[in-house]
Amino acid sequence: MSVKSVFAIPFAKIATKRVLKWAKKPHKTQDKVFKKLISSAKNTAFGKDHDFKNITNYDDFKKRVKVTDYEGLRSYVDRIVAGESDVLWKGKPLYFAKTSGTTSGAKYIPITKESMPTHIKAARNALLFYIVDKKDASFVNGKMIFLQGSPILEDKNGVKLGRLSGIVAHYVPQYLLKNRLPSWETNCIEDWDTKVNAIVEETINEDMSVISGIPSWVQMYFEKLIEKTGKSVSQLFPNFNFFIYGGVNFEPYKNKFESLIGKKIDYIELYPASEGFIAYQDSQTEKGMLLQLDSGIFYEFIPATEFFNENPNRISLKDVQIGINYVIILNTNAGLWGYNIGDTIEFTSTKPYRIKVTGRIKHFISAFGEHVIGKEVEKALNDAILGTNINVSEFTVAPQVNPESGLPYHEWFIEFENEPKDLSILATKIDASMQSQNVYYLDLIEGKVLRPLIIRKVKKGGFHEYMKSIGKFGGQNKIPQLSDNRKIADVLENFLIKE
Known part of the structure; x- marks a missing residue:
């Protein structure tokens, strides 16, 4: 030693x-x-x-x-x-x-x-x-x-x-x-x-x-x-x-x-x-x-469901609750004041105060009023592959508002390392988790406004090729796990495995 x-x-x-x-x-x-x-x-x-x-x-x-x-x-x-x-x-x-x-x-x-x-x-x-x-x-x-x-x-x-x-x-x-x-x-x-x-x-x-x-x-x-x-x-x-x-x-x-x-x-x-x-x-x-409460940052929090309201409820640490999705606001000794960095968090504990990052306030899907957030899609995928030999390299989700036929749906672009034998079974498991987590999504499925999600297989290395194509390959650049538009999805169409 x-x-x-x-x-x-x-x-x-x-x-x-x-x-x-x-x-x-x-x-x-x-x-x-x-x-x-x-x-x-x-x-x-x-x-x-x-x-x-x-x-x-x-x-x-x-x-x-x-x-x-x-x-x-x-x-x-x-x-x-x-x-x-x-x-x-x-x-x-x-x-x-x-x-x-x-x-x-x-x-x-x-x-x-x-x-x-x-x-x-x-x-x-x-x-x-x-x-x-x-x-x-x-x-x-x-x-x-x-x-x-x-x-x-x-x-x-x-x-x-x-x-x-x-x-x-x-x-x-x-x-x-x-x-x-x-x-x-x-x-x-x-x-x-x-x-x-x-x-x-x-x-x-x-x-x-x-x-x-x-x-x-x-x-x-x-x-x-x-x-x-x-x-x-x-x-x-x-x-x-x-x-x-x-x-x-x-x-x-x-x-x-x-x-x-x-x-x-x-x-x-x-x-x-x-x-x-x-x-x-x-x-x-x-x-x-x-x-980090002693690091020159005074924190504020706004419930994510209220963030886009005209006068959202803006609170300090003493009023937060476990399990609520908050937008985190910073005031710092670098001179940032009332600063929204765009992240959402939840408290997992208040003694001491511990948090987990749940997503980005700009990264959500609500094309049909479903209010799906990053934490939900991440949990749904993890629930579906738990206990299997399925390995996922990268994924992102986008709404398909105008399909060629049938009802609209959420489109999951997934790059597998070890892919499932039956893609439809995995899709059903992910969709079940989404429905159990998000009542708005459940209502839209049951009300025949949306059909269950569809998975598109991205070829191996496809996400890296995508990042290169938009000039954001390497370093600290990350793919959003979901977005409310087709900007990413439309480019990823070029990197799919053709069935």
Whole structure:
């Protein structure tokens, strides 16, 4: 056992006790964060425009600051990008995290000297909780790989600009640098195919103990390893025992992953965003991720069913309930105010506050009033393949409003690794789960407005080809699991297996 792993366990115990200290005082912690945010930003342009100096409580804040998104704050962000100080937050940001928007084009999300450390600390604490939970830190002796964007940063009027994962790459602790892969040179490769091939070459003979990334891209890495060696991932990396992921629901990928790996492993889920590191999994036995209440973010929540109302109910942490689908709203020490990042969550626990991501408020299907959300389609697919040898590589769902014949339906585009013997049986199982979860969908089926769903088989590698065709292959890009229009579905028609 190395010195590093010996000292990791007591360090992990100390660090996790500090986290539990604020987690046991959630409302007091959030109140403290709220007051500090308002005080720190009262002399900024945004603070003056919204009378921060006269805000004394949350009700005052709600009267002055409306819920918005990037477009709503764009006039302020543009001033920061142009080089102005003290706009949304005091001083200038350290970085802009560049993300791709749908209606906004490129987004420049500010990261400040106050917010940057919270990204690093949360990722570190997720690992420390795992060490305490398992009473084992041996993984620190092996090699660790984080599939991420290029760490090369541009300059934007004196502020560094890049992808969040590329920015974070500059903050890897010194004691982990010798263990970290891929090399800096490989990490800088922009073309994803070339990059993954280079990562395979660098890691194939290493003792990999930790692997992290978006599941669909890590799956591609695993497949290339197996193709090159003819061995399972666990045969190549016998000390690889847990996978770190974020950004998607992992359940639909789990069967496929474990078949590629060749054994069952542990998983650590993270909820990082350019706007802030929101939550991470703190237990291998409890459901959900620990909401980061002490990380410079004051949270608000709006029931998803009310979000598009003229005056939706906007609440703070103390009024949330378990099992309700909320749109999560952020107020941060990077200067984002009343900011809707577009995600929906549910609370799985309030002692402590743990959440799970349920989808995107813009990603839903309600072409017929069915109000289907991401969590429902993910659960339906997982219910249907549970206990089978069916493995799904990727999927997405769209409405078919104008079929050539018969009633409209939901169209499921699925890329199988191991496909079912009878596609109609799988479709029936998925549809049954959808009907049991969503009463609106059930009513539409029973009322003969919709017919049961239809599955279209996407050829192997088809989703990757689709992402290439729209210029979003690799990195942090993900396919929405559902959409209310045919934009994705119509292009995927080109990548189907013709029956």
